[in-house]
Amino acid sequence: MHYISTRGHPERKAFCEILLEGLAPDGGLYVPEAYPQVDGIMLSRWSGLSYPDLAFEILSLYVDDIPPVDLKTICEKTYTAQIFGSREIAPVRPLETGVYVLELSNGPTLAFKDMAMQLLGNLLEYELAHRGEELNILGATSGDTGSAAAYAMRGKNGVRVFMMSPHGRMSAFQQAQMFSLQDDNIHNLAIEGVFDDCQDIVKAVSGDADFKRRHRIGAVNSINWARLMAQVVYYFHCYFQVARNGGTRVAFTVPSGNFGNVCAGHVARMMGLPISSLVVATNENDVLDEFFRTGVYRVRGRADTFETSSPSMDISKASNLERFVFDLIGRDARRTKSLFGDQLRQCGSFDLSGDPAFSQGADRFGFCSGRSIHADRLATIRDTWERSGTLIDPHTADGLKVAREHADSQTPMIVLETALPVKFAETIREALGREPNRPRRFNGLEDLPKRFKVLPVDAQAVKSYISETLQGAG
Numbered sequence: 001m002h003y004i005s006t007r008g009h010p011e012r013k014a015f016c017e018i019l020l021e022g023l024a025p026d027g028g029l030y031v032p033e034a035y036p037q038v039d040g041i042m043l044s045r046w047s048g049l050s051y052p053d054l055a056f057e058i059l060s061l062y063v064d065d066i067p068p069v070d071l072k073t074i075c076e077k078t079y080t081a082q083i084f085g086s087r088e089i090a091p092v093r094p095l096e097t098g099v100y101v102l103e104l105s106n107g108p109t110l111a112f113k114d115m116a117m118q119l120l121g122n123l124l125e126y127e128l129a130h131r132g133e134e135l136n137i138l139g140a141t142s143g144d145t146g147s148a149a150a151y152a153m154r155g156k157n158g159v160r161v162f163m164m165s166p167h168g169r170m171s172a173f174q175q176a177q178m179f180s181l182q183d184d185n186i187h188n189l190a191i192e193g194v195f196d197d198c199q200d201i202v203k204a205v206s207g208d209a210d211f212k213r214r215h216r217i218g219a220v221n222s223i224n225w226a227r228l229m230a231q232v233v234y235y236f237h238c239y240f241q242v243a244r245n246g247g248t249r250v251a252f253t254v255p256s257g258n259f260g261n262v263c264a265g266h267v268a269r270m271m272g273l274p275i276s277s278l279v280v281a282t283n284e285n286d287v288l289d290e291f292f293r294t295g296v297y298r299v300r301g302r303a304d305t306f307e308t309s310s311p312s313m314d315i316s317k318a319s320n321l322e323r324f325v326f327d328l329i330g331r332d333a334r335r336t337k338s339l340f341g342d343q344l345r346q347c348g349s350f351d352l353s354g355d356p357a358f359s360q361g362a363d364r365f366g367f368c369s370g371r372s373i374h375a376d377r378l379a380t381i382r383d384t385w386e387r388s389g390t391l392i393d394p395h396t397a398d399g400l401k402v403a404r405e406h407a408d409s410q411t412p413m414i415v416l417e418t419a420l421p422v423k424f425a426e427t428i429r430e431a432l433g434r435e436p437n438r439p440r441r442f443n444g445l446e447d448l449p450k451r452f453k454v455l456p457v458d459a460q461a462v463k464s465y466i467s468e469t470l471q472g473a474g
């Protein structure tokens with residue numbers, strides 16, 4: 001298996017070569033040269049596998065430069081009942097007629113990002129040891145990504161994490177989750193600014209090629225192929241649980257931001273998993289809904305990016321969309337480069353509405369979309385609670401609201417649960433006037449001692465902090 005850039009760079013790379021990398025050298029995203037195909041025989045052979053065994057089978061199709069015994073060990077070490085709360089790892093539960101919820105939020109940080117990040121942590125540790133290298137991950141977060149990364153990398157050899165977050169702007173629960181980690185290799189930097197300031201600092205530091213190389217700075221952002229690949233597994237696993245008798249097609253609705261989660265569904269479908277449709281659900285930040293409805297992809301500015309009650313979907317652009325558009329336009333790399341390179345840079349948008357690839361695309365690729373707003377989230381949380389006694393978080397509520405609009409009586413509709421309600425207590429109180437349940441292991445979380453360093457909005461201050469920390473570590 002080789003990986004190529006969506007923008008046509010001639011290099012073909014092996015999995016371990018792209019594992020630690022972000023963008024391809026030409027600014028494109030890495031994709032497999034071809035999607036491995038699964039047939040009915042493979043599907044029936046896989047249908048009874050445990051989550052780690054299934055992960056191993058699927059990963060083996062994408063990773064041919066890690067010896068199978070090692071890859072198997074990594075899968076077994078990652079997907080355990082101890083880390084994900086049950087042997088099923090990602091259980092499916094029926095919610096209402098024809099609608100199911102795929103539970104992806106039972107990992108250490110109670111959001112679906114753990115599903116991929118935990119695997120990435122183990123892959124990174126393995127590959128760094130193999131190369132005799134170290135890596136310092138620099139990131140910015142307003143919540144889920146940062147804590148999932150920190151919990152995946154804690155205590156890992158060869159990896160340090162420097163995670164910036166906007167000082168005093170995360171929910172008390174999210175802040176406590178990140179700042180209570182006492183591991184020496186995790187460094188929380190509370191920046192006296194907003195999330196965008198944190199992101200600007202990441203850009204400034206990564207833009208200093210010399211600093212980046214000397215300090216071995218890397219990232220684990222949502223365009224990382226290994227994260228996407230790890231997410232493909234649960235689409236298969238869920239399919240086997242819902243379509244027990246085979247032959248059935250299923251639909252998924254995915255609360256979306258950077259298009260990583262639903263892009264993994266696209267990959268699963270391209271591999272041959274019988275998915276009838278992939279429904280993209282957005283909140284008020286509806287870049288993706290607009291694209292799938294109209295063919296116009298229009299990146300938002302800061303002023304048009306809203307802070308909502310499903311904050312992990314508050315994005316101004318959808319970083320993984322390029323992977324899908326590449327497939328949509330027949331893997332035309334030159335055109336992908338012109339759309340995502342030149343046109344987005346010059347106009348901030350592109351328009352595929354007149355292109356047959358777009359008008360036929362919905363059918364060929366099964367995509368459709370919808371959006372919801374704060375009032376919809378509250379109504380959906382309330383209504384689901386009253387109807388079925390199930391408490392859902394605001395992101396999953398965005399998904400469920402849109403899923404109900406697209407469900408048909410023939411096809412099981414699966415909504416991906418992306419976080420647990422306890423992370424977003426304020427919105428739950430607003431919807432229901434009660435506190436969300438808290439898994440027992442999180443009792444007293446906010447009272448634990450916190451470890452963090454407050455720094456100004458200043459890339460130089462962050463660089464100095466990193467240099468001093470690395471010197472201290474010898």
Ligand SMILES: *Cc1c(COP(=O)(O)O)cnc(C)c1O
Pocket residue numbers: 111112113144145222255256257258259260261262312313395418419
């Ligand atoms: C990251 C996140 C999303 C969005 O996922 P993408 O892969 O960026 O589309 C949705 N919900 C929650 C809770 C998240 O943490």
